[in-house]
Amino acid sequence: xxxxxxxxxxxxxxxxxxxxxxxxxxxxxxxxxxxxxxxxxxxxxxxxxxxxxxxxxxxxxxxxxxxxxxxxx
Numbered sequence: 001x002x003x004x005x006x007x008x009x010x011x012x013x014x015x016x017x018x019x020x021x022x023x024x025x026x027x028x029x030x031x032x033x034x035x036x037x038x039x040x041x042x043x044x045x046x047x048x049x050x051x052x053x054x055x056x057x058x059x060x061x062x063x064x065x066x067x068x069x070x071x072x073x
Contacts, residue, residue: 003071007064014061017054022047 043051 003064003068007061007068010057010061010064014054014057017050017057020050021054
């Protein structure tokens, strides 16, 4: 039961972090486009923190999912 609740909480946090990311927010960016003005930028400050937090939370979510599968809950 606790594992399922943790998985729900982590998934909500992961969704929030993904939605907070600004890069390629338009529909064209969704499919690899981005226009002529798009160029690579280094992530700085809060954007970098959100990026790494998204990766960490995604890893935690995957670990919780595998654990739930192994335990059979």
